[in-house]
Amino acid sequence: MPHTYEYPRPSLTVDAVVFGFDDQDLKVLLIQRGQKPFAGAWALPGGFVHMDESLEEAVRRELVEETALTDVFLEQLYTFGSPQRDPRERVVSVAYYGLVKLAGRHVEAATDAARAAWFPVAELPPLAFDHEDILQAAHRRLQAKVRYQPIGFELLPQKFTLSQLQHLYETVLERTLDKRNFRKKILAMDLLTDTREIEQDVAHRAARLFCFNRKKYQALEKKGFNFEI
Amino acid sequence: MPHTYEYPRPSLTVDAVVFGFDDQDLKVLLIQRGQKPFAGAWALPGGFVHMDESLEEAVRRELVEETALTDVFLEQLYTFGSPQRDPRERVVSVAYYGLVKLAGRHVEAATDAARAAWFPVAELPPLAFDHEDILQAAHRRLQAKVRYQPIGFELLPQKFTLSQLQHLYETVLERTLDKRNFRKKILAMDLLTDTREIEQDVAHRAARLFCFNRKKYQALEKKGFNFEI
């Protein structure tokens, strides 16, 4: 049961900053810690890396265990390794950021951590460890990357209106965009397919629903096309 | 002396992809391994992270020990953690990329690794472990980042000519640039200070020497200025 090494080793963990968008706010998934240190405080989902799994596999496993979340778009963010970041012992953590389609998703509490919840990025509680730094790094990465990679679509339902898309960009980038210019730019890229469907149950003119054409994007990308908002 | 833990832990290492530019080629610093596995093969400098040092401190220490290199610009690149990347045991490695002013630098062999050498990126030997993947990731990061951050200057001497700068960009980006447009763009940013000195010992008209004004850049950056080539 015990594992012995000639030299001491840091613990290795993964943490995930999962963003969701509900047509209103950009939100982050947090869990409430049960144990010391920081018992009761909110923290990023994460945990120890097992010996037989990759880092990304570890993040996905922890997300399922702690928040019951699957089908997350994940990218590695940064590795946090300052010697003092955990008061107990040396812990190096590989952080990932994730994007998830929040619309209509039940945020069910999983068995492992009964208390997982979505918080608006603008109204976060104090976080355990250096998780505020990690979250800030993830938020900055999202703001930068959403402009030159088509990752925003990971936050929207499969079918979405141009206004939803614009509002997503406005929320993530924290600035307003001109409606006509935004539509011109997006449609000129020719990456959206018109589903020929329209919104249902809205108290105003129903908007067209589009979906992102990933295959087309990948083909264009190879030819040197650059997505940019 | 032995260190015992309840659960097994991966080894944690750092690796560095250090680039240099000699007015001709983009080069990478490699060391020749003495031990198995991959004895005799070339590899990235790197090694185990100690318990009391940060990840960046570990990279700097290893660079001094293995290649006698100091004063390197370093940024974290990516963490490589696939379970099979080291044939002996589970090793997770935090990779950094580095930039160094190569001009006139003696690439002295240090005591620890007698065999450190600079290789043109275009003519690399086979590398140990997954170091080719790491190097490729670093090269791509450099190509992307050099365009929107003023990191190219880290590869040039303090004082340089506009042609040197242009040639650096052409080498890193692997494409030619228009001389007049390049100069217009660079000078319009107003980030270069004319040293009022000129090249020495050249068999043609001597060019003006400029230096990068980092303070000015940092001031402009705060006001929302974006460097871009």
Added chain:
DNA sequence: TCAAAAGTGTTAACCATACACCCATGC
């Protein structure tokens, strides 16, 4: 005087920005 690289402007095409009104729908 030749070779080698330094240095320098103009034009045309394209792209980004600013801006305001009518339309369709449900209540």
Added chain:
DNA sequence: GCATGGGTGTATGGTTAACACTTTTGA
């Protein structure tokens, strides 16, 4: 019929890209 958001075009200024010759210097 009114409130709500959907949908549309044009004009202007700025930015990028293409392009060729003269100057300086040392050998």
